Amino acid sequence: MDWLDAMNKAIEYLEANITEKLDIEKVAKIALSSTFHFQRMYHMITGVTIAEYIRRRKLTLAAQDIISGEKIINVAYKYGYETPEAFTKAFGKMHGMSPSAARKPGANLKAYPKLSFHISIKGDKNMNYKIIDKGSFTVVGKQRRISMVDGENFKQVPEFWNDCMKDGSYEWICSKAGELGVLGVSKDFDKYKDGFIYMIGVEKIKDTLPKGYVSTNIPATTWAIFESVGALPEATHDLIRRIFTEWMPATGYQHDCAPEIEVYPKGDMYSPDYKCEIWIPVKK
Structure with missing residues (x-):
């Protein structure tokens, strides 16, 4: 391959x-x-x-x-x-x-081995996805810088969600949600060496933004949209890993260097049947 x-x-x-x-x-x-x-x-x-x-x-x-x-x-x-x-x-x-x-004799040292990549064939769950084109649009909400060092992003993003729920930000964002619902946006990967900016928000609204809220433009691009089924955040974390480690190598698509989006409809996010979407910007 x-x-x-x-x-x-x-x-x-x-x-x-x-x-x-x-x-x-x-x-x-x-x-x-x-x-x-x-x-x-x-x-x-x-x-x-x-x-x-x-x-x-x-x-x-x-x-x-x-x-x-x-x-x-x-x-x-x-x-x-x-x-x-x-x-x-x-x-x-x-x-x-x-x-x-x-x-000194007997010193206990640590060794980090040279990596190599191999394909592992196993019977796993299907990945339901579709490819769509969408024009540019604006997202407004709150954002935080996230570290990717040692997988910290998988801890810091849920913490950000919890903080927004505690301070009332999430309630305000939910009240402004449009057709797509509440969005989680990962962006600015190219601006930070070991991290990115994560945003919790909704599509642009006409209201004046409260203090501490920002807006960002999502460029027109082609999206691969994947369905996630399961309790958050474990279900989306697992799906994102599979997108990058299984789907992309298998299909020949590449990341198109635009923001990634999580689309969260209304419902119980901790339910094993909760359905949401992961949007990945792609190009062949």
Whole structure:
């Protein structure tokens, strides 16, 4: 499969140039993808960002070099750390000890292995989807910056929803919901290294926005719309992972670098029968 080969070639390039400054655009090109889509796909599949993968691999290899007898200061500079102090801090965070302590017999070090991608064939649930074109529209609501480091987005987004429910924002948003219902919008992936902006809102309204509310434009694009069935947030989290790790590689679609949308109709979001939609902007 072209997609699988391309992803593995990208990893081989990263490993061969592990001591060099990361050129993410070149890596994405090897993966036959846009920079944004490659980073998003990689994070969804592995659970870590490219930057985090490189950091862990460097510190794994650095530990081996130190055990082999290389000078700590040389190892620090070899793997791109500007000072030995910065290297010692990063090394300690991963391995739980200083670089000098790693030389002692019996030191318990951590190793983060080189990744490779394989296809796993299994009988899983069907993914119901449709492809539509939709013109641009505006969404208004509240937003918060979300981190993708170590999967924090899967915790921070539900926390944001809970905060909006507690402070009355969600009630106001629900009262203004139009035909689509309440929307969750993930946007600005290209503006932040390890995160994005998440927005809870509705389609544009004529009312003056209260303090703390913002508006954002959703560009005209082609959408792949997937049906999610199940209690939130687990059902949507599982579906989003499957979209990126199963559906996209199987169909040849790529992310079109526009916001992603969750469409929440009225109903009990914690019911095992609750139905909502995930909208992913796509291109062939």
